[in-house]
Amino acid sequence: MNDCTICQIKTPHHVCPVCQHELTSDPHSESLYPEVQTTFRKNSKKKIIFFIMISMLAISIFINFTVSTTVLWSLYVLGSVLYAIILINHTFLSDAHSGSKVLLQLCGLSLMLILFDINSGFYRWSINYVVPFFGIMAITVITFFLLRNPNDLKIYFKYYFFLLLINLVLVGLVNSSLYSTVQWPSAMFLFYSTFILGGIVFFSYRKMKVELKRFFHF
Template sequence: MQHYCKNCSVYTKQKYCPLCKRKLSDKTGDNEYYPVYETKVKRRRFAQRLVLFIAIFGISTSLLINLLTNPERLWFLYVLGPVLYGVLTINHTFLSRAHTGSKVILQVISLSVMLFILDAASGSSKWSIHYVIPFLVTLATFFVTMIVLRKPMKWREYIGYMSTMVILGFLPVILFLSSWSTVLWPSAATALYALLTLIGMILFSEKTMKNEIVRRFHF
């Protein structure tokens, strides 16, 4: 049994406080674990703000140097993309307690944006739109599908994220139809995989899950 010293705000297994030497009662504190939890939350929030400040400092510094030295060539974009992606990865993927599905979706979106920025900065050959982004969407959809297949009880928990990944799977085709992309097969393959995933969700899920899927996609 742990004893709590209100005078020093410490817990101990001893009957006397190790700091003030007062005799402690057998009654523990009312919120024994809350101070520890609040401390972890404060530390996590401080780390997130520190990462954001460092990112803002790095981006603004590189932008200023770029404008002062070579304003015709915006090389600071090579800094902007990776730094923004790094902030989201650290603050949302590692330091956040967000759902795994949410982390996967934001990773796909942020990584796609970063690669698009790097693509534009390097001359806009559109390699990110043609090949990389469709591959990332397919890989992320496969990853979420594997999570659900390994733990079928998480179907209801992941259905919203699976639906979002299916929708993102048709995005490369939309980019192709709008002439942003000129290479068809990666976009078509991603859309086909998204369609097969949707069909699999409908065929192999339980009746309640099927109704939920039909409701979300308005069949």
């Protein structure tokens, strides 16, 4: 915009339409056009990492099914890439709650190793040992976070609840020889998780009672 000091008007013209004097530009005046965003958030590194991982996965599947399908070694690459995406996107680059990160790590690692076990002949080492001990580690880590932040009981409770669901699934695995052939790791997880949950309820019964009412809406 140009400013006419005589008529005290602003006009986009170089000559004042009233007094016909040449005008001077005002650097503080508003522009006729909206401001265009020229800078954007840089996330090229994240995109490059994901592109490399997806490319590795696609190339591995292509080579595996082109050369030979007797051994599906590309499933190892598939499990590793999917877990790496969870690890990078949700654990390292996300502002998600620590309990959510622990729970997703438990699910991601367990599913990846179960996939490896199935692809290598399904000797059930994933069901017998990996899932129970990963469950014990997850409960231990969440309990540590809860002891550091006791005021976050409401937040951590839902993650304990989901771990309890995993606990109930393991009850079925213990009683079914079709999936689990070694019972003591699952039994240890059942005892440990029940012991920890019982201790939390014992030491914070009133607060836990309130959170239960809020959680189940009664």
